[in-house]
Amino acid sequence: MPVITFIEFDGTEHQVDADAGISIMETALKHNIPGIDADCGGSAVCGTCHCFVQAGGPLPAVDPQEESMLGLRPDRAEDSRLGCQVVISDEMGDLTVKLPEFQM
Template sequence: MAKITFIEFSGTAHEVDASNGMSVMESAVKNMVPGIDADCGGACACATCHVYVEPDWLEAVGERNEMEEDMLDFAFDVRDNSRLSCQIKVSDALDGLVVKVPEKQF
């Protein structure tokens, strides 16, 4: 179990409970967090679940995988802390994770 906080572009925060093994994207969709579109449903095929991981959490979250790196080419305003939330698996180690949602998934 982990508590994950999504901060919308407007600054509104949403704290959700996520079970281990699910993806961060799924925890957002399940709790109807605005701004995580996840058009492809988690197949790492669309880049519409783009998030910015808060710097303190980058290490715990780990590195992008190769497929995700390719997919991020389809996102806008990609930064060093950009991740596709469908590729981050929830675990106890991510309890307290904070991610920011971009202004627009496109």
């Protein structure tokens, strides 16, 4: 079972056990992690689950819809992802998920 360390913009850390088969966004909401809004509920159309993801193993590829939403983020970085589009698997290993200063 992968462990996710969520790191808020102010450096506050939250470590949670993640369930394979659900997304980073769903995991954050389940554990009341602040900083993920998820206004669209996971349809990749709001961008308010933006986060910076580092994993021990491979992540799913960014599809064109995710790419287009990430392109709207002025704070996009190389490890930017939509948390709703990264479904956790055991192969990913443990994850570090940094949260942006704000969602928009």
